[in-house]
Amino acid sequence: MNKPRPLYLDNASTTRCDPRVVEVMLPFLTEAYGNSGSRNHAFGWEAEEAVEKAREQAAALIGANAKEIIFTSGATESNNLAIKGAAHMYAKAPEGQTGRGHIITALHEHKAVLDPCKRLQKEGFDVTFLQPPADGVITLDMVAKEIRPDTILVSIMWANNEIGTINEIPAIGKLCHDKEIIFHSDGTQWVGKMPTDVERDNIDLLSWSGHKMYGPKGVGALYVRRRKPRVRLEAIFDGGGQERGMRSGTLNISGIAGFGKACELCQHEMQSEGERLLKFRTRLETELAKAIEVTQVNGNASKRVPNITNISFGFVEGESLLMGIKDIACSSGSACTSASLEPSYVLKSLGVGDELAHSSLRLSMSRWTTDKEIDYTIASITKAVLHLRKMSPLYDLYKEGVDISKIQWQTH
């Protein structure tokens, strides 16, 4: 861990925990080690107080009531609890039968939404996976078209984790409320970065994770609406009945305290931070496009969160590009990084051609990103892309005016 660290532009994957958050967490790992469930001594009271404070902080960030916050181990668990919990609670037919109800989600959701939906499909629910359009934005109309009399749940993420695109959330939520359908949103890449108000935005269930917003890993929350409508969920973990019976298990006190602090910091800093991040993103996109021909920013040009950009550099394979900028930590949608030989399913679902999907980089900035780092990143990527294009047979074909898509490749 003592080697010089690369520059970090992979904040959509995880963020550094803010030192102010760490400071709040530490006492609960040392002297204040009580169990918030211990009702009869000071150790327990102290822990409970910390949890309730965090619950207030989390609720304040999204305009909810503290009673509506369930602490979990992260967005994966929150998504599972929301989707499976709602489906099982509102099922139209008992286990073992088909026709248990209809669910709508989208193909470019995170696996932590897709896989629970696929499991429900096997259990007798019908699931519609919306095909996103080329700009990646799921609109009200797309959802409205698929709603059926037996639709029980719609789950559409707020912002996409690979391309940062923002779906039409308040509108989709409103539609669901009008039709009395439960609406869940995976807010992992949204909450803490963008203003959120579950009342105004018509959300019933909202998932998010601490470690994407400068909090600790392994802790997250699920907002569960208590009135208009009162949403009920079937628990996944049964046991001690913590979290109003929806999530049994001794609470992760230090993590939750840190999560709460992270929520509070985001609430106060998102405005100024958002402006800074947008400047960085704009600079990355415009300056790279100026320096390198045939680049493409993936996803809608304006409906995107400010901290994420996903750019394809034509004729250059993503993993080799990462190798050329190895002192910058970031992600590629190329298959070669995943060993699966399949490029990013998110980009594919948008209809980004396979070769451009293989050529993509995701850069995601943070609270600590500096102007100097952005300059350095632009220079490094430019240098690496030009180095690789000198070696690229596809770039030669392009220069010769050959249409690459028309060639009969020997696929394997």
Add this chain to the structure above:
Amino acid sequence: MAYSDKVIEHYQNPHNVGSFGSSKEVQARKDVGVGIVGAPECGDVMQLHIQVGENGVIQDAKFKCFGCGSAIASSSLATEWIKGKTVDQALAIKNTEIVEELSLPPVKIHCSVLAEDSIRAAIEDWKKKNGIATAVNAHAAHAH
């Protein structure tokens, strides 16, 4: 994934990058064999040009590669190895030798297979242009 020093060295200073002309020009040249394998959708395309003398000796080789660092290193290494060899000697090069030389991990074996395939394809092309019967197994399919 950490790369071996040799892969990094080939990536930074690839040997014999280039071509013997545009796709049209090399098509017309009888002394040049062209091998293009892989596909952009798979994230890897390797192009090998070989220039073969009257005596069947590979006098020069140039590569271009769209692919990961291991694919670039495999093709760079392949051009080094085949230069000065007869086509038959070059055909005897196995992808496993490339794997060993570059210390490629299992997930990167297909990159070396691509290099072997490109050698075969280029030699086959040269033989065809010069009316030499190609070996039956020149098309050897590799599953990966």
